Amino acid sequence: MKRLEHLFKQNQEWAENIKADNPDFFTNLAAQQTPEYLWIGCSDSRVPANQLTGLLPGDIFVHRNVANLVVHTDVNSLSVLQYAVDVLQVKHVIVCGHYGCGGILAAMRGETSGLIDNWLLNVQDVYDKYQSQVDAIEDDGARADYMCEINVAEQVTNLCKTSIIRDAWGRGQQVAVHGWIYSISDGLLRDLDLCIEKSTEVAGIHQTACDLAKPYLNK
Numbered sequence: 687m688k689r690l691e692h693l694f695k696q697n698q699e700w701a702e703n704i705k706a707d708n709p710d711f712f713t714n715l716a717a718q719q720t721p722e723y724l725w726i727g728c729s730d731s732r733v734p735a736n737q738l739t740g741l742l743p744g745d746i747f748v749h750r751n752v753a754n755l756v757v758h759t760d761v762n763s764l765s766v767l768q769y770a771v772d773v774l775q776v777k778h779v780i781v782c783g784h785y786g787c788g789g790i791l792a793a794m795r796g797e798t799s800g801l802i803d804n805w806l807l808n809v810q811d812v813y814d815k816y817q818s819q820v821d822a823i824e825d826d827g828a829r830a831d832y833m834c835e836i837n838v839a840e841q842v843t844n845l846c847k848t849s850i851i852r853d854a855w856g857r858g859q860q861v862a863v864h865g866w867i868y869s870i871s872d873g874l875l876r877d878l879d880l881c882i883e884k885s886t887e888v889a890g891i892h893q894t895a896c897d898l899a900k901p902y903l904n905k
């Protein structure tokens with residue numbers, strides 16, 4: 687128990703399984719990584735980027751934090767983004783939120799848990815920006831689902847405003863920013879129709895986020 691032996695045993699089995707299909711898998715991968723995707727998702731243990739997309743090691747560059755936020759002063763996420771776009775030349779940056787996100791629920795309820803409250807002020811900012819749309823939804827669950835969706839929209843906006851994405855577009859590099867949401871209850875991803883490929887499309891994100899409220903208004 688002290689050394690978590692079961693995890694090492696499972697790791698050996700996992701590596702053996704991959705090598706059974708492709709004996710050179712790890713030796714090839716050790717030479718380089720050429721992922722096409724950068725995933726920015728929630729730290730939630732139920733939202734594992736590789737497994738839910740069916741991607742293998744080497745396929746997807748991953749950054750996860752609580753509530754899948756892109757904060758302009760967060761050197762950690764910006765460094766991941768810069769390396770992925772400038773060095774790895776990923777073609778797609780995906781922000782993936784999820785329904786039932788504890789960080790979003792805590793921010794909506796004004797719960798206090800310590801240091802993380804400050805991080806979640808970024809979610810509070812999302813609510814403040816879309817307060818009239820959010821408050822127009824009567825059902826508590828629907829309101830929370832909508833908040834999870836517009837939080838993704840806001841992070842897509844934040845990504846597109848970074849010097850990293852703007853400079854990439856400016857020099858003609860093809861990189862698309864996508865907004866997705868994942869449902870823990872059925873394991874399925876949904877595209878929120880937030881695929882931004884050039885700077886002129888950024889202004890439209892706000893309207894898309896407002897429109898996402900429509901299916902919830904009569905619930």
Ligand code: CO
Pocket residue numbers: 728729730752753754784786787788789790
């Ligand atoms: Co979450």
